[in-house]
Amino acid sequence: MSVSVIEQAKIQAQVLVPLVKALQAELGEARANAIVRKALGELYRGFGEAFWKAKNESDLGKAVGSAFATYARGDALSYDVIEQTRDAFAFDVKRCAYADFYKALGEPELGFLMVCTADFATADGFAPDIKLTRTQTIMQGADHCDFRYRRIAEVSKGRAGE
Numbered sequence: 001m002s003v004s005v006i007e008q009a010k011i012q013a014q015v016l017v018p019l020v021k022a023l024q025a026e027l028g029e030a031r032a033n034a035i036v037r038k039a040l041g042e043l044y045r046g047f048g049e050a051f052w053k054a055k056n057e058s059d060l061g062k063a064v065g066s067a068f069a070t071y072a073r074g075d076a077l078s079y080d081v082i083e084q085t086r087d088a089f090a091f092d093v094k095r096c097a098y099a100d101f102y103k104a105l106g107e108p109e110l111g112f113l114m115v116c117t118a119d120f121a122t123a124d125g126f127a128p129d130i131k132l133t134r135t136q137t138i139m140q141g142a143d144h145c146d147f148r149y150r151r152i153a154e155v156s157k158g159r160a161g162e
Helices: 005-027 029-055 060-072 097-105 108-116 118-126
Strands: 077-085 088-096 130-133 145-151
Touching: 005 029, 005 060, 005 097, 005 108, 029 060, 029 108, 029 118, 060 077, 060 088, 060 118, 060 145, 088 097, 097 108, 108 118, 118 130
Parallel strands: none
Antiparallel strands: 077 088, 088 145, 130 145
16 A cells, blocks of 8 residues: 555654754744755756656546546646646645645745645656646635646747748
């Protein structure tokens, strides 16, 4: 039996929360957060690359949909799919156990830093033509998170009119 992603996040928080708070006290919040964001970003980008390569799936909706099923395991997320196609996967998270956990710790800002920002780094690892947009999160006080994954068209390098 494997450990769910939400349980992994809770275990990691036991070490990362005190570590990040110590870094913030020593270096200042902005500098410490930038270091954490960079280190975790590289890690999660690698996870995204490995996931995308292992999936070997050209259907964005299927691939990202299966990834989010993994993050939702263990009743961690409740979400509504808005759009699922070959070139898009859009959904709204209505309930988030990750946010509940970090809010219970009294550390929603650290939850956003260590959990929510990982979404963009992971998406960066998928493929250069896949982009994530999100305008709000439960972790930051919104009533839902609005995830929008899209395959973007390559920008033509030719001159206009060619």
